[in-house]
Amino acid sequence: MTTRKYSEVWDLDVFFEGGSESAEFEAFIDALPEKVESFFSYLKSLQQPVSVTQITKALNIMKDVLVEISHAGGMLSCLTAQNTKDTKALLLQNKLSSIGASFAPATLRFQQILAEIKEAEFIQLLEEAELKKFSFILTEWREQAKQKLSEDEEALISALSVDGYSAWGQMYNLLIGDIKVEVDVDGDLQILSIGQANNLSAHQNATVRKNAFEAIEKVFTEKEEFFAKTLNHLAGFRLTTYKKRGWNEVLQEPLQVNRMKKETLDAMWGAIANNKEPFVRFLKIKAGMLGKEKMDWYDLNAPIVGKAPKMSYQEGAEFILKHFGTFGPKLEAFARTAFENEWIEAEDRPNKRPGGFCTGLPVANQSRIFMTYSGTLSNVSTLAHELGHAFHSYALRPVDVLNRRYAMNVAETASTFAETIIADAAIGEVTTKGEKLNLLESKLQRSVAFFMDIHARFLFETRFYEERKKGVVSSQRLNELMEEAQHEAFAGALEETHPHFWASKLHFYITGVPFYNFPYTFGYLFSLSIYGKAQEEGNAFEEKYISLLQDTAVMSVEDLALKHLGEDITKQEFWEKGIALCIKDVEEFIRLTAEEG
Template structure:
């Protein structure tokens, strides 16, 4: 049997032929505009529900909302893919602005709907939620109604939404352009080459210490040269957000991200508290790794350094087959779905210039497909990233039988599915290692993820929390942002670092995503939450996949606390839950320290 060769370039023509200049895309956007016009007209005639018989009107509105939202998501996702694959695509950049305007219109319309639902009397609302047609939407409808009560008047909120297109979101789009313009030149393998930021980021795991340091320093210089641009961008995004919160009477900058993640403050505090209490083993790991790479301390540019000389290169084809093999051992549905993603060219992984940095998975709801973006350079870390994004795609796949209304899951649980998939591959890689050096390298790759979630993400959270505190008092200078980032990194890494990365605030896209505040702690939540799910999967074997899919299908219709209690029987607002997952990660560190006791 001949193995199919998987493409490293995704197929976007299946949606709209001709790229960002596609006539089909143009027609889709014109049709979307007409749908928005009709939706706004429908809402203008929709009255505040006055009796139980109005349930059918709410169902009709839900269906019309679904049609508009899915059309908008489809276009926005594809345009986002055009920009990601080529940051110089000027037409895609123009279309992104158009999508932003359409998104603002839908947001305004949704606000109108929420405000009208919020004016329903409690007695009528209770009777409506008991209606057979609406029962499946109870959680989200209650959420919509309660959200409206936290907002300003319809007119004021509409003003904020409209102004955010060229203000708030415009600043976020400016960041993408600034980063796309970043280029560095350094010598690699005896030849001077030019690298985009995305390509240069992959050099952090290069086997040559000089290349790692040179690329880091060249990028640091690039951030320094444009630090005032990035500082202005970040300040104005935060300023817009804070001004909005102040008008609404919200005191805490965490109110919105916690609500968006359907999470209690107690749960977040318990998670960070447990992590902070157990950082010592990871600091010990950093010190040992510094010895292994021949450094006087663990510098930022050596965090991803290989710890053995025999680190293997894995082709995209090999990586794909490895993922499919081990997904198949977990469950047939995950393997079948992921094979389709490879065979139908859903993945953009080619290493080439002008791609945006990082990786993502985006969904095309009308086509019932996803697309995965990354830059693959042949490391096992890349394989893990690919598995991670396939986990996101599988989450969307698992939710296909569920109504659109009940598919809008929060980021924390989104990262659960992705991290779970990543864990399957990372564990398998360690167990199947053919040599001691290979095992050490793969084990260390696993530990790097723990360091990222327990230390790097914690540093981002600390930085962002403190930055917002200072931004309330006025603009924060680039030099002060550097200082805040350095302090956060030293605290989060337990003083386990030598040279830090003061311009990390400028280099990290997550700080500039306007639609999702505090795009950090949900990653750590997802990582530790998925460890509990993974432990159950190991215990129950292939029989667990059906239960796993059931859990994923509940991710958008309950709080994370209720989700954990229903499917895991755990109280996640207590330290004990988080400590169990952290203990599994510490075991990896302990094994690493034993394996490297005679090295260094």
């Protein structure tokens, strides 16, 4: 029973009243170039050998600038997502991109200063009390500098990225935000955003699901050349940069960004490839329940038993709070703060960007969560997912700002961990076999998404980049690559695919993190190992979990797993343990369907 009505619209005025029209916000952004220049000037004044005091001072200046740029970036992410027609926010975003581009050469200069220190002297510096806690990040920066071009060349790349690389990413947001989809929903022709149309993939009525899918495919077919050009230019800029740096492997940057070895990635996908058969069986059974021989893309999220369960936003919030509390009091208290203090934008309305995200506003030590909530169980799961991200940031509050910059794969660990709590709680609360079957199927959709859908994205993107090295890839070829990847990743379980998925999925166009796909699967399986420990230890595990989260920004993922789980994640055996838990869900699903007839 709901005890309080939570707002479905977030509060951004607490940061800058008036949003993009705020004079205070514009002044905040306008003050940043001088601070960047001050940092750069200080670095230019340094001469080798640099002292502990000089490095410490540089870190403190850098920290302040990083926090303020991140704060402004978080605010602009919120403003442009909540209203794709906010032209003032887009202008401010362009301004901030230029500032970020000017800051990049300064950070590179600092990294190069570190790289110029002799090895023995560098090791000695890291033993000093002021720098010891930064040893991981300083070593990482030093190694990154060795892999890059000269300071002037990297500065030029950064400057050109404002009107090149970053601009194409912003172009995608403009294009997607401008799209309206006409969908026949039970005889009512509705004009929807892409996000609203995507939510219909879980509609009870099969005709509505198909109508929504065909409407999305139609609109992206009409505009495919715009999206093909955008994707090609993003990839072209990235590949040209890699070539200049002498990087031959397209996965070098995403692996580096995720602090992860190639052996770990190969082990993960290898374990998944060897264990797809149970999930193919699941999809075949689900297709049969829907009256089909094989699954179509637009039926992947379809409910299977009776009417699809619905939860209002208020009910979803209370459900999450209740079950977060069963894991630990700090997670529950944090989530309650997010609901009560209006950190979440969930209202279902037009002109919102599709998808969901969590962003930090570090000056205020707060987070904001964006999504479009329409009452499905998938929405409840997304809400828990984003709260998991926010809790990760909360857990890192006691840690120095420079030691909070965790990679995407471990970020997705915290979010999928929160999702798993809610998925299991929902199954545990139902009273009938039919309800349990529906929820178990919903949980298995996540396994299908991470083992098949995300795998298809990875296969598509890897192959697209290889072809892009030879020249521009046509929209027709992009469709072919997408269909081939979906057929392969779903191991032949799909009948109708989603050929324009490459155009409709935001993740292919994000400039901040390359290959925005495999970290989701990593996070899912990694979180299952953590969840297993939590199940064994109960509430006592929460402090250990927070300790793990605090280490995510100062370790490689291999070292993190070894320290906190005692596992070697470069071996397929580790990943197979998590997959085995998901296979048990398939077996239970098969058992229940047999009983239900």
